[in-house]
Amino acid sequence: MKISRTEDLRLDCQHCPVRHRAICAASDDEQFDRLNAIKFYKSVPAGQAVALRGERLDVVASIVSGVATLSKTTVDGRMQITGMLLPSDFIGRPGRDCCEHDITAVTDLTLCCFRRRQFEDLIERAPGIRKRLLDIAFDELDAARNWMLLLGCLTAREKIVSFLMLVVHRSVLPEDADQPVQIDLPLSREAMASYLGLTIETVSRQMSRLRKDGLIELETARHVIIPDTSRLLVELENAD
Amino acid sequence: MKISRTEDLRLDCQHCPVRHRAICAASDDEQFDRLNAIKFYKSVPAGQAVALRGERLDVVASIVSGVATLSKTTVDGRMQITGMLLPSDFIGRPGRDCCEHDITAVTDLTLCCFRRRQFEDLIERAPGIRKRLLDIAFDELDAARNWMLLLGCLTAREKIVSFLMLVVHRSVLPEDADQPVQIDLPLSREAMASYLGLTIETVSRQMSRLRKDGLIELETARHVIIPDTSRLLVELENAD
DNA sequence: GCGCTGCCTTGATCCATGTCAAGACGTTCC
DNA sequence: GGAACGTCTTGACATGGATCAAGGCAGCGC
Incomplete structure (x- = not known):
């Protein structure tokens, strides 16, 4: 069942759910065809490592579906x-053959992979993809630094609220403002804590407190x- | 005096102290001449802001001398x-016209600046510089994520030791191994704390404890x- | 010298979060 | 159903680091 879905994707980038957000988003038709030609899919079951720190990593990839952590x-x-990696996020580092982090599949994962060498060659000739990659890197850097503010300065309650709002923003939601928002947390309490x-325990207690406070x-x-x-955002009005 | 030194630098990239580590490190002669042609120097006195969050920022720059913080x-x-920015570190973000952080001169600062537009044009045509920039961005990302481990998991003592070792590694030292190492801390206690x-107070206490422990x-x-x-490194043997 | 200022250190106390321990709840397997 | 397991919640208590408060010390202007 999962495999047949993967097979579908192999046949058609046009219907790929992350077509307009992943590394391929900014590519023109020719570049897109080239990416299409060298891509291959990979499934990783929940709980399994995608790559371990220090390990050789000869592919880069976009997440098509599922959740992973760095x-x-x-x-x-x-x-x-x-880092929490959601669909359309990028994995790997062109120009570096060894992995700096443990990358773990939190749920079943479908990856759209490229051999690193081929990908490196391609970005030399594809300015759209190249720019997109640089932008992705800088966006990740901004996100990492914002997370440093969270880790260094915020209280437990503020951290939890920030996390909930992060999930809200990354969810594809019906944008009926002022409607109650429903989210599924991509991480366990343990992963949230980490x-x-x-x-x-602190995560669990703060969640309970937010519940008791009616938020x-x-x-x-x-x-x-x-x-x-x-x-809920009022809880963050002093933070950030 | 400072100005005359700046003027010296203006005349000659060849003797620039960060020539082989900054963004220009990987450029060939032609690219190097182009960078040289569009560069200009800027001094920022200690304590003054280089740029403020949200502010428009139309330059990118390398630090030639001095220390800044993000x-x-x-x-x-x-x-x-x-982030702590030392000589050879890069400031600014190509493709983004507004600044995500406060950037502050901790000491008197000399910057080697490029107008962002000109720099963006240049990297389109200079593969060496382009690659170097991508590498810088990914290195910064790795550094930021390593710092997240420090902020999230390490004890106060481990944090201080990590910081001291960071300064050791970024200092240009006579590599007489096993010699006592001497460092000048680039940051005040307040900045270290932040x-x-x-x-x-915790920074100060932990420094005193390390002193009392003879480390x-x-x-x-x-x-x-x-x-x-x-x-000193024994203190970190459980951390990272 | 002397007072002022900025930076750093030290001590006493407090509290948010960690630690330890127990139990609740849901899911799976028999 | 019920035993076993993993995940989550809750309570009691401990503690690392924050907070509050005082004082030390070096540099600087007068």
Whole structure:
């Protein structure tokens, strides 16, 4: 079932769900055809590593569907998730053959891959893709630095609210403003804790507090209803 | 005096102290001449802003001498330094006309500037510079993510040690291994605190503890002698 | 010298978040 | 159904680092 869906995608970039947001978004027809010609799909089941830190990594990829995390771990096992990768996000680094992070599939993952060498050749000749890549890199850098503000300065409650709003913004939502927003959290409590520089207990407690304060409803632990986003945003009015 | 030194630099990239590490490092003779032709120098006195968040920024630049910080501030005044910029580091973002961070001169600063438009045109035609820029962006991204591990997972003591080792690595040192290493801290206690996600008191206390433990000597608050780097590194053996 | 200023250090106390422990809830497998 | 497992929640307690407060010290102007 999953495979047949992957096969569908192989046949047709035009219907690819991330066609207009991924690395290929800015390519003209010719560049697009070239990308199309060298791409191949890969599935990674939930929980499995896409790549490990220090490992050789000869592909770059876009996420077509699913969620992955970037993380680093200390020798004694403390882990920090340094990025949450959602559909259209880019994996890998042209010009570098070894992986700086652990990349882990959080859900089943479909990747649109390119051999790194071929991709490197291509960007030399495709100014659209090249520019897009530079823009992606700088956007990621801005995001990482914004996350540094979160990790260094915000309280546990503010961190949780920031995370919820991040998920809201990355969700494809019916833009009926003022409607209650419903989101599915892409990460477990444990992964949220690691992403936010907290413990799992603190995450759980703060979620409960937000619920008791009427700012969110928890249909299940992972499915959150936000009756009024603006009321949630008040929690961040001093932060950022 | 400062101005005459700046004037010297204007006349001669060949003797520029960051010639082989900055954005111009990978350029061939022709590209180098083009960069040379459009560059101009700018001095910023210590304490002054180079650019403010949200402000229009029509130049990109390399730091020739001095130290600057990138920072973000919350509405209620909590600040996180997201980057420390030393000589050869790059400022600005091609393809984006507004500044995402506050950039502040920590010491007197000499910048080698390019008008952004001219620079953008140039990188389209200069593959060496273009590649170098992409590499710089990805290196900065790796550094930012490593700093996220520090902010999210490390103890105050580990943070201080990490910072000291960062300064050691960025200092141009006589590589007589096993010699006591001497460093001048580029940041005040306050700036260190903000960079490490701590308070100034905690920074001060941890520095004192490291001194009492014989791992560092403080000739002045800013001048640190590390009798044995390997002994300091033991403090990090569980971290990263 | 002397007072002022900015920066740093130190001490006493507090509190947000971590740690430890127990139990609740949902899912799967038999 | 119910046992077993993973995930999440909640409570009691501990603590690392924040906060509040005082004082030290070097540089500078007069």
